[in-house]
Amino acid sequence: MAQPKIRNMEEFASLSGISRPTVSKYFNDPDSVRASTRAKIEASLKKHDYQPNVFAMNQNRRTTKNIGVVVPNLADPFFSEIGRRVELACIDAGYSPILLSSHGSPEMERDNLKTLRSLKPAGVLLAPFGRMSDEAAVQAFDEEFPLVLFDANMAKVGQAFVGTDNGQSVDLMVEYLCRSGEPPCFFEMRNPTNPNANKRRQAYIESMERHGQEPRIFQAEGEGWNFEEIGSTEGARLLSSKAFSTNTILCSNDRLAIGMLSAAYGLGLRVGHGTGCDLRIAGHDDHPFSRYTCPPLTTIAQDYEAIANRAVSELFGILEDDERLSDRTETTFDGRLIMRDSA
Known part of the structure; x- marks a missing residue:
């Protein structure tokens, strides 16, 4: 008979015979619990096929490991490629990226920022619409969370901008x-x-x-x-x-x-x-x-990789040093001529 699906960490802790605080401590940092306890938890994870809700866990933290990534339109291969590179750079740094597309709609860009606000992100990387963006909404978000812009710049918004010259x-x-x-x-x-x-x-x-x-x-x-x-x-x-x-x-x-x-x-x-x-x-x-x-x-x-890596490093630098929030930086990378048969 199939085992019932575990709905939350409390149920997992109860079935595993381990206290809820100890289980939470393990998920935050496996090395923070004793080796014997860690082995018991990992055996239970395998037995019950349980995966915690990372986003729900983050809501209980003062600073989450969520990084929001918002692009104008993921159907555009340019933004899907640069968004993919930004996402991978966040993962490599141990963060949980939340990649959102505004689907060509400035109104949805505003709604995406509203959604991210509820998830308490550590910071956000935004490729804005620019003149079509709801500037007041972006500025209000900028006042609450570390914000780095990439691809398109907006004057006096965000702690940093990264793009192409x-x-x-x-x-x-x-x-x-x-x-x-x-x-x-x-x-x-x-x-x-x-x-x-x-x-x-x-x-x-x-x-x-x-x-x-x-x-x-x-x-x-x-x-x-x-x-x-x-x-x-x-x-x-x-x-x-x-x-x-x-x-x-x-x-x-x-x-x-x-x-x-x-x-x-x-x-x-x-x-x-x-x-x-x-x-x-x-x-x-x-x-x-x-x-x-x-x-x-x-x-x-355009140097997709350099833009993505610099945008991510700028955001992580801000997270590590709050004093950088008052010093807006702008970084642009040179383009490279690609000669093909059309010209």
Whole structure:
């Protein structure tokens, strides 16, 4: 006959014949109990197949081992990849990450922070929407818990920010495109969701001017996270009308560039930098799919691992030294040019 499922630590302690405080002490630190007691508890764990509720245990602690990780949209492979790396870095440091997606909704971002507040996290790593975020809600959360921002910055919010140097990365791409062919036009959304887009546009303008070229900016209608669809629809419209003044297009991000590649294919335009090519297309982010497009996409690689590790180390540094809460830091990493067949 199957054994009844143990619902909580009290029931486990009763069935094991060990006091509840001793069991709790073991789960907090196995080495803190005598070896004979530890062996008895571990034998009971195996016998009853019991796993404690870590989050419930944390609620009874003054400082929990929970680390909240909030990203705008886990359906976006960029955020799923960087979120995965942040999650693993937390686990390696002995913390329990709680990874939440805002699913493209600033309202859900606010609700995610509300949920985390109830879990009493030791700290939170947030990739915010930026201008679309509920700034008051983020600031209120920042006043209660250690908060580190990554990917997108918000002025005067969080104890630290970690991301990519968009000025350096865009200039690197513009220099390459100008050197290897016609100077690039810039393709972006008219109302970008992510504040990095605005920084990339400004970086493009400044870089083109440094290279003695006239900036040429083309904006797509549409909002939200359907970048590929917007890039394809608006890209087709602009390509069909021959709106671009050069044969080189730098897209604000890889997902727009993937849509632009689709639009070019639909119009029978050959993309690449070889003989007989009609168009060069480049992007930014080194999206996980960018190497598998046709042709493979020339882009800028962000250092996912460095961003994730630095964001986590910044948060843990704050947890270890409360004095750092008053000293906001900003760290950005250089992008790396990835030359592929599209440009």
